[in-house]
Amino acid sequence: MNTSPTKHSTRNATLLIAAVLLAWSGFAFLNRADPTAFQRKKQPEHLSQTLHATAIDLPKGPPTVFIKNHPDTGAPITASCTTCHATRTPNRANTAKDLDAFHQGLKFNHANLSCYSCHNDQDYQTLKLADTKTIPFQEVMTLCAQCHNPQATAYKHGAHGGMNGHWDLSRGPRYKNSCITCHDPHAPQYPTLRPKFKPIDRFLDPPNQTHAKKKGTRHE
Ligand code: HEC
Ligand code: HEC
Ligand code: HEC
Ligand code: HEC
Numbered sequence: 001m002n003t004s005p006t007k008h009s010t011r012n013a014t015l016l017i018a019a020v021l022l023a024w025s026g027f028a029f030l031n032r033a034d035p036t037a038f039q040r041k042k043q044p045e046h047l048s049q050t051l052h053a054t055a056i057d058l059p060k061g062p063p064t065v066f067i068k069n070h071p072d073t074g075a076p077i078t079a080s081c082t083t084c085h086a087t088r089t090p091n092r093a094n095t096a097k098d099l100d101a102f103h104q105g106l107k108f109n110h111a112n113l114s115c116y117s118c119h120n121d122q123d124y125q126t127l128k129l130a131d132t133k134t135i136p137f138q139e140v141m142t143l144c145a146q147c148h149n150p151q152a153t154a155y156k157h158g159a160h161g162g163m164n165g166h167w168d169l170s171r172g173p174r175y176k177n178s179c180i181t182c183h184d185p186h187a188p189q190y191p192t193l194r195p196k197f198k199p200i201d202r203f204l205d206p207p208n209q210t211h212a213k214k215k216g217t218r219h220e
Helices: 005-033 081-085 137-147 148-157 207-217
Strands: 056-058 062-068 077-080 127-128 134-136 174-177
Touching: 077 081, 077 137, 127 137, 134 137
Parallel strands: 056 174
Antiparallel strands: 062 077, 127 134
16 A cells, blocks of 8 residues: 555654643643642742731730729729739629629620639639630730631631731831720620711812712712
């Protein structure tokens, strides 16, 4: 049989292309199967923590109590917890309603928690976790997280709690609010907000000139 030379070279070329494709796909497959292939890529610079360090607005230390008129002297005082509690026997039965001497006005509406779910009756300058571990007030978010893990996790990756400050760090720092910047630990429900429309700016939007023009586009 006499096959023409052009037919031969076409078949050879096809075989060659097929071989190259096979080798390439095999190589690509092996490369994909390599589990370290991902990790070998360097983390992009813009995701690094040091470049985008974010401070959290946490309490500086244990809170103090301001009393407008002291029940005995009538004078205003600011006192730390231990000033009074070092000599008082903790009363586990107390609820916010009973606190009529020194913690008047403390609103409490946080499920059916007791004061000592969070406060430490051995040392009022600290907080207490459920496993009785003592933590400073600065670590209040650990306390919230033990009961509100979904929100704490969402907070960590940015879906709860938002971000404040500057995107461009040369203009100022960037920071996040802590759980208790937004939620009062004693009555944590976030207040309902009602959106309001922006008032018409009478200087930038003189009514005589723009009112007629805008009338058709305004939704009222
Ligand atoms: C000026 C004194 C004074 C200071 C300061 C003070 N307390 Fe109290 N506290 C009291 C008294 C008195 C009671 C008893 C209830 C009342 O107020 O009538 C009480 C009650 C409580 C209770 C309820 C349980 C119990 O033992 O009765 C808790 C919890 C508590 N205080 C926590 C704190 C914490 C936390 C601080 C600091 C941030 C603080 N207190 C600062 C005087 C004080
Ligand atoms: C869910 C945890 C939690 C519970 C429950 C709780 N507290 Fe607190 N409390 C805190 C935290 C956190 C702070 C610190 C707030 C801050 O630094 O702004 C605080 C602060 C205080 C203060 C200082 C003044 C103020 O209002 O910030 C007093 C007084 C106090 N608590 C008393 C009580 C009493 C009394 C009860 C029970 C009726 C109670 N707490 C229940 C977490 C709690
Ligand atoms: C010991 C467990 C416990 C701790 C600690 C605790 N919580 Fe709660 N919290 C609860 C429970 C229980 C509820 C009620 C949940 C429900 O109704 O579904 C609640 C409800 C809430 C709510 C919803 C309130 C509403 O009415 O919508 C917020 C917000 C909240 N907590 C924030 C906090 C913050 C902030 C802290 C830290 C200071 C904290 N919690 C610490 C147990 C806890
Ligand atoms: C920037 C303010 C902000 C910060 C910071 C914040 N929260 Fe909230 N949180 C909110 C708002 C607003 C809501 C109310 C959502 C709604 O009403 O639908 C809410 C709701 C909640 C609720 C009620 C359940 C829900 O998802 O509606 C819990 C529990 C809660 N937050 C816990 C936390 C904890 C724990 C932290 C800290 C890790 C935290 N929040 C930090 C603003 C904040």
